[in-house]
C-alpha cells in the first residue's frame with residue numbers, strides 16, 4: 001500500500017466512524033471528570049421517564065387523562081419495578097389493557113426509572129429483597145394453597161377469573177416480582193382513575209417476611225418440580241391425564257379389534 005492509499009483509507013475510516021457516532025440515536029452522555037455513575041443513572045432515569053412515561057403519568061407523576069398518578073399511597077419502588085419487570089409498562093395505547101409481556105428495558109434502565117419514580121413521593125413499599133432459601137417449603141405449600149392456588153391454580157400455571165381477567169402463569173417470574181405482586185395487588189383496570197391500594201384483580205397480601213420467603217420457596221419448587229410419576233402433561237391435572245389415558249386406550253382398543261378382525265378374516 002502506498003502512503004497515499006494509507007492516508008486515504010485512514011481518512012475514510014475516520015469519516016465513517018464519525019458518521020456512525022453521529023447517527024447512533026443514543027450518544028454517550030458527556031461526563032465531567034469525577035462524576036459518579038449514580039448521577040448518570042439519575043439522569044438516565046429522568047430521560048427515560050420523560051420520553052416514555054410522562055405523557056401518560058405526568059412529569060411529576062401527577063397523572064393525566066391517559067394514566068393514573070404515580071405518587072399515591074401504593075406507588076413507589078415495588079409497584080414501578082413490578083410494572084416494568086413484567087413488561088406491562090410503558091403502555092403503548094391508553095385504550096389497551098396493560099398485560100404481562102417481555103420487559104422493554106434492561107435491568108439497569110429499569111432500576112434508573114424506578115429511582116426516578118421514587119422521587120415523586122408515593123408512599124408505597126420499595127423494591128423488596130426476599131431470600132427464598134430462608135423460607136420453609138412445607139409452610140410455603142400451605143400458604144400458597146390457601147392464598148394463591150384459587151386463582152393461579154395449584155401448579156401455578158394460571159387461568160382466568162370469572163370476570164374475564166387473565167391470571168398469569170408464574171413460570172419464569174423472579175422471586176422479587178412475586179414478592180412485589182403480593183405487596184401491591186396488581187391488575188387495576190386502566191379505565192379506573194381511582195383503583196386504589198388492594199383494589200386490583202389480585203388482592204394485596206400483608207404477610208410477614210418468613211411467610212413471604214416460604215411462598216417464594218414453594219413457587220420456585222413449582223417452577224422446577226421433580227416429576228417422579230412420569231410426564232407432567234402441562235400440569236393441568238386430571239382432565240389432561242384422562243384425555244391421554246382415553247387417547248391411548250382407544251388406539252389400543254382399535255388395534256386390538258383390528259388384530260382380532262384380521263385373524264377372523266384369515267380363517268374364512
Ligand code: HEC
Nearest residue numbers: 052053056067068079080083089090091093094098188190
Ligand atoms: C399510554 C399511556 C401510558 C404510558 C406511556 C405509561 N403508562 Fe403506566 N399506566 C398507564 C395506565 C392506563 C395504568 C393503569 C393500569 C394498571 O394499573 O394496570 C398505568 C399504571 C402504571 C403503574 C401502576 C400504578 C398505578 O397507580 O396503577 C405504574 C407504576 C406505571 N404505570 C409506571 C409507568 C412507567 C414507569 C412508565 C414509563 C416507562 C409508564 N407507566 C408508561 C398508562 C401508561
Ligand code: HEC
Nearest residue numbers: 086100147148151165166167168177178181186187201202
Ligand atoms: C383473586 C385471584 C388472585 C389471587 C388470590 C392471587 N392472584 Fe396473583 N394475580 C392475579 C391476577 C388477575 C394477576 C394479573 C394482574 C395484572 O394484570 O397485573 C396476578 C398476577 C400475579 C403475579 C404477576 C405475574 C406476571 O407475570 O405478571 C404474581 C407474581 C402473582 N400474581 C403471585 C401471586 C401470589 C404469590 C399469590 C398468593 C399469595 C397470588 N398471586 C394470589 C390473581 C390472583
